[in-house]
Amino acid sequence: xxxPEKRCLYEVLGVSEAEATASFxxxxxxxxxxxxxxxxxxxxxxxxxxxxxxxxxxxxxxxxVVPDLLSFFSNSVYSGLSDKGKGFYKVYADVFDKIYRNELxxxxxxxxxxxxxxxxxxxxxxxxxxQVNVFYGYWLGFVIVMDFAWEDEYDANAGPNRKSxxxxxxxxxxxxxxxxxxxxxxxxxxxxxxxxxxxxxIDMQMKRNEDIEKKKEEERARKKEMER
Numbered sequence: 539x540x541x542p543e544k545r546c547l548y549e550v551l552g553v554s555e556a557e558a559t560a561s562f563x564x565x566x567x568x569x570x571x572x573x574x575x576x577x578x579x580x581x582x583x584x585x586x587x588x589x590x591x592x593x594x595x596x597x598x599x600x601x602x603v604v605p606d607l608l609s610f611f612s613n614s615v616y617s618g619l620s621d622k623g624k625g626f627y628k629v630y631a632d633v634f635d636k637i638y639r640n641e642l643x644x645x646x647x648x649x650x651x652x653x654x655x656x657x658x659x660x661x662x663x664x665x666x667x668x669q670v671n672v673f674y675g676y677w678l679g680f681v682i683v684m685d686f687a688w689e690d691e692y693d694a695n696a697g698p699n700r701k702s703x704x705x706x707x708x709x710x711x712x713x714x715x716x717x718x719x720x721x722x723x724x725x726x727x728x729x730x731x732x733x734x735x736x737x738x739x740i741d742m743q744m745k746r747n748e749d750i751e752k753k754k755e756e757e758r759a760r761k762k763e764m765e766r
Contacts, residue, residue, distance in 0.1 A: 567613040570735075577731065581611075605636050607724050611731050619737055621662035630732050631660040634677060637725060644684045653683055663737060670738050677729035686717040 571577045609615065610633055621627035638657040645654045658672045659665075690710040697703030733739055 564614065570613070571611075574734070577734075605633065605640070607633070607637075607728050610728060613735070619663055626735070626737075627660060627662045633728070634660060637680075641683050650683070665738065667738065667742055670736070670742075674729060674733045674739075678726055678733075680722060680725045680729070682718055682721055682725070684718075686714045686721070689713050689717045 571581050610630070615624075616626045616629040617624045619626045621631065634657065638654070641654045645652075655676075658669065658676050660673050661669050691713055692706035692710055694703045694706040694710065697706050
């Protein structure tokens with residue numbers, strides 16, 4: 539019996555090689571996010587923001603430039619692990635540097651330049667792990683200094699009396715506080731997202747697991763020797 543004619547796998551899928559690669563990357567990213575309890579919870583609570591966020595990473599709101607970080611919660615924004623071009627360490631180094639520069643510029647306009655602690659460099663594949671730890675420690679504990687005054691809903695100075703102006707100010711404070719909290723969470727969330735995919739972190743975790751297993755093996759061998 540003659541074997542059926544073999545078909546190209548891309549033909550079976552009904553897509554080109556480029557389309558298949560893009561679809562596969564999307565599937566991998568979706569699986570990585572949704573299979574992680576923390577990332578899935580974060581994605582579920584920010585789904586609408588992610589889906590409707592602008593594609594411009596330098597998107598601004600009001601008078602202050604605030605990067606659209608949601609678009610960077612995806613493996614599709616980088617290609618490879620280089621610190622140049624579209625490489626992982628270039629793309630995310632630029633993103634975090636943008637956040638830091640915004641903070642620094644805002645603080646300087648208020649004469650508070652020393653309030654912003656200098657951000658550590660992300661580095662590349664050859665960077666020492668001590669630098670990696672410092673980098674993620676900084677961003678996982680990020681607290682923004684910008685006041686988000688551009689988010690104010692009311693012009694308190696336009697209130698007809700003291701009581702209404704105070705109420706307007708209180709409402710604006712609530713709005714600012716909420717915006718700052720959400721931005722802090724987004725920056726920290728991005729740091730966690732990047733750390734999970736950082737080969738340096740992955741390699742170090744694998745080494746630690748190997749060391750733990752080696753110690754267990756040595757302990758089992760020692761116990762067997764003692765039982766003889």
